[in-house]
Amino acid sequence: MDVREAQKIAALARLELCEAELARFASQLTAILGYFQKLGEVKTDGIPPASHPRDLRSPLRPDRTEPFPAPQELVQRSAGAEGEFFRVPRVLE
Amino acid sequence: MELEPVIGLEVHCQLATRSKLFCRCEAGFGGLPNSRICPICTAQPGTLPVLNEQALELAIKAGLALSCQVRTQMKFDRKNYFYPDLPKGYQISQFDEPLCEWGEVAFEVEKGVTKVAKIRRIHMEEDAGKALHPDGLASSLVDLNRAGVPLVEIVGQPDLASPAEASAYLQALRRTLRFAGISDCDMEKGSLRCDANVSVRPKGQKEFGTKVEVKNINSFKNVERALQFEIARQGELVARGEKIVQETRSFRDTEGTTVSMRKKENADDYRYFPDPDLPLFDVGAPRIERLRAALPEHWLAKRKRYQEQWGLSDYDARVLTEEPATARFFEGVVAAGLAPKVAANWIQGEVLAFLGETKGDIEELKTTSAQLRALIAMEEGNELSHQAAKKVLRRMLESGGEPRATAEALDLLQIRDSGALAATVDAVLAQETKVVADYRGGKETALNALLGRVMKATKGKGDPNVIKELLIAKLKA
Amino acid sequence: MPATPTSPAWTRSARAIVAAVRSGSVRARAVADHYLARIERDDPLVHAFLHVDPAAVRAQADALDARIARGETAGALLGVPVAVKDNLCAVGSPTTCASKILEGYRPPYDATVVERLRAAGAIVLGKTNLDEFAMGASTENSGFGATRNPHDLKRVPGGSSGGSAAAVAAGFAPLALGSDTGGSVRQPAALCGVVGLRPTYGAVSRYGLVAFASSLDQVGPLALNVDDCTLLMEVIGGHDPRDSTSRAGAFGGPTAGDALAGLRIGIPAEYRSDALDPQVRAAVARVEQLAVAAGARLVPLELPLTQYAIPTYYLVVTSEASSNLARFDGVRYGPRGEGSDLSGMYGATRGGRFGDEVKRRIMLGTYALSAGYFDAYYKKALQVRECIGREFAAAFAQCDVLLGPTTPTPAFPLGEKSDDPVQMYLCDVFTAPAPLAGLPALSFPCGKTPTGLPIGAQLQGPCGSDGRLLAIARALERQLALDLSPLEAPRGA
Secondary structure, X not given: OOHHHHHXXXXXXXXXXXXXXXXXXXXXXXXXXXXXXXXXHOOOOOOOOOOOOOOOOOOEEOOOOOOOOOHHHHHHOOOOEEOOEEEEEOOOO | OOEEEEEEEEEEEEOOOOEOOOOOOEOOOOOOOOOOOOOOOOOOXXXXXXXXXXXXXXXXXXXXXXXXXXXXXXXXXXXXXXXXOOOOOEEEEOOOOOOEEEEEEEEEEEOOEEEEEEEEEEEEEEOOOEEEOOOOOOEEEEEOOOOOOEEEEEEEOOOEOOHHHHHHHHHHHHHHHHHOOOOOOOOOOOOEEEEEEEEEEEOOOOOOOOXXXXXXEOOHHHHHHHHHHHHHHHHHHHHOOOOOOOEEEEEEOOOOEEEEEEEHXXXXXXXXXXXXXXXXXXXXXXXXXXXHHOOOOOHHHHHHHHHHOOOOOHHXXXXXXXXXXXXXXXXXXXXXXXXXXXXXXHHHHHHHHHHHHHOOOHHHOOOOHHHHHHHHHHHHOOOOOHHHHHHHHHHHXXXXXOHHHHHHHOOOOOEOOHHHHXXXXXXXXXXXXXXXXXXXXXXXXXXXXXXXXXXXXOOOOEOHHHHHHHHHHHHHO | OOOOOOOOHHHHOHHHHHHHHHHOOOOHHHHHHHHHHHHHHHHHHHOXXXXXXXXXXXXXXXXXXXXXXXXXXXXXOOOOEEEEXXXXXXXXXXXXXXXXXXXXXXXXXXXXXXXXXXXXXXXXXXXXXXXHHHOOOOOOOOOOOOOOEOOEOOEOOOOOOHHHHHHHHOXXXXXXXXXXXXXXOHHHHHHHOOEEEEOOOOOEOOOOEOOOOOOOOXXXXXXXXXXXXXXXXXXXEOOOOOOOOOOOOOOOOOOOOOOXXXXXXXXXXXXHOOOOOHHHHHHHHHHHHHHHXXXXXXXXXXXXXXXXXXXXXXXXXXXXXXXXXXXXXOOOOOOOOOOOOHHHHHHHHHHXXXXXXXXXXXXXXXXXXXXXXXXXXXXXXXXXXXXXXHHHHHHHHHOOEEEEXXXXXXXXXXXXXXXXXXXXXXXXXXXXXXXXXXXXXXXXXXXXXXXXXXXXXXXXXOOOOHHHHHXXXXXXXXXXXXXXXXXXXXXXX
């Protein structure tokens, strides 16, 4: 992973990193990914990916409402609480 | 070079549940900003999702109503991106294994010409909140009431060849969802949203042109407007020999134009992966079959049945299958014993006319089908004249109420007691000596004139049969 | 050196505290005061806790005493103070995950396990230090300063539940809750000389545990001895409808009868590698001998995929973490970085407030999930994960449990591995495989080095064998007959 690639990944992850951090992460991640290449030694043809424990199943919940008693309290804990809203710096797209 | 458009619609539809998809907040509409939020849908650290069973069942019903194959086992994936209206920084959605696949929508291009468009997939996902960008403010404001509301995304194949087809497809899709009880599909409330993928190609060419996604089509009339503009825009580019850029464009309602939102080359990398908080779901074939068996009749089947079984005209059958509530009301009246044609006439002639005049909603009708049936029974039993029955119904539609009580209140019940009518008959006979003479002189039609006078004198309430008998008896005397 | 006053006898076990409080011989308030005093005196050296609110602790104790005075003495943990890892939400206290991005955050709800503690009559004593978002094996990655090993203050307590393990070992709390993703309960338990259980995945609710890697995270108990560990597990375990990964009856409960007679103990060759510290090796060998003497049979076997557990584990956890930590964006809670537009605010908040290891893992996970790399990294890791699960299943066809060391070495000095991520990752070599397969695993003290550093042995069993592991560990604990009382004071100041 070079610095340019690290920069791309950092942008995707919304991490603002300085030049020095980018360079350091690029070299550390290169080393880690190199070590991870080891997985190539394991034959996995036809093996299903195990994203969850195989025997677990998700439950279903009855469609009943139970309003949270203090929704405005959730807004108040925002560093950008403004009236009933969460305020954020303007979205520029 | 003649160009033809290729259109596919992506429709988001809110499932008609009480609570949100993964938490127990109300999935309502309106109200104060951030009044329907909780630790889960605001993504407080440590909170976890649990799926709403009703949402799953409605999504399955959507698939069944649109003739899709439905998975017996399903999973959810995370779609990762940052936006302030997306509390977790990812949307719980379905990526490579949507709940339903390969369905179809039949729609009428013009009268008598039906076309079928394929549905590629239907998947479940949670809605995001709403970010507002008020003019002149250096900030954006976020309301999370919608965050976590259950949606299905219905992705159509690019089978539509004109804006008119797209519009007809969307109407048919909406009607199907509404008749199946999946959603109210109200575009104004945002419970139905439509994005369109549009490209143009030389007529006859097999390959697709470069696709542009048009977003923010927020009403039915805008579907055609937005597509017409976009097709024309692409046509002009081709005519000028310019390249069409793959991008997302936003429809501007006020100008009737589309403007570029973002180019595809710097598209987000959503990093989809299975949501580890939600193990596999056993949807189960028995559940699917139970829902299939309980699925309400498709509106097209109803339309056919009304004509073939009940002898309604094509026009009547159409009108009565426009809205689920209309069909429900109509079938209710028929079930209560009224002949389908009579029921159709009353509903069209009176009920729908009333709703048209008052811009009312059939869902909020104050009269039940049983009440309408009872009213017509009074007419059949000569308790009300046809005209009086119409007046009574009008009042019932306006203010509610039972037919008999309403007829009494309006003093429209027919007078059938010959004793009560005798005095009026005598008075008319005493007054109309010439007409009486005519009748007695053999002019049979004079009887009708006398009947008319008596009816007028009773303000239309007298039972014409009783009056006729009285007149004949008295004239013979 | 002034003589340290000897602690009351009930400090030797949570069960003793419950008995004393229930009988009325000791008030809950006195118990709370004892631990608060220990924390006040010695935690400045150890730094096991991030938040302790003595007034709130005393209030909880007083409320319990009032209840007891009314004759209400129910509660499996009546009057027992419990230290809670600071990635578990508890109303009335901050929950920071030892991260500056959650500085000052106060959760609006109790984690299910905290709710169950309170319902059992326990006292939430305080929130313990951890590697930021549980990412680490030394508790040096805390955004609020490292925790030290009470057995040798120059050494790490292990991690990421280093604060919880140190608190129990140091005598600051009789019980603690930790969380284990790849060894975060067992590894610090081993390095601090206490018992730590990683339950079967799904046996304990994750609701209210701030997610690091959802498919592996489990809340687990830490205690001075196996009985106490069992007691705490009985309180926190069981199905929770708020967690879709929760299971009913997974814990199994303690097994009656002789746990060792006829027991088939698998001894994987891979757990005796050359990298293993000889003292650790010797201590585990002694456990094997005691087990055999008590009627167990050793089954030598091989788990050749063990060496692939670390890369598999790190790809899975970093991928999940990159998504789980996306919610920390400064919009709805937590402090916010400066930025003139949204992107700037996001970047400043996340770039400025996450620590190095967290950023490194978010980068790694984002990369592993990104277009073009998904199949080679994330998907490949999930396939190897499946293979590891199958290998364990095959092993448990031959034996009942696996026995080996918890860690390759005893506690290492602070700073020794903090500059080399791969070396730090290798600390998890024996603890990472079980979580990949959802298995329960338990670390219990099995000896000490000549300089007094604790050594832990690990038992692993099939899913749902938590109760059996506890029963076996209890039998071995008796055979070993070690002194399991907490330290009267930290060592090596």
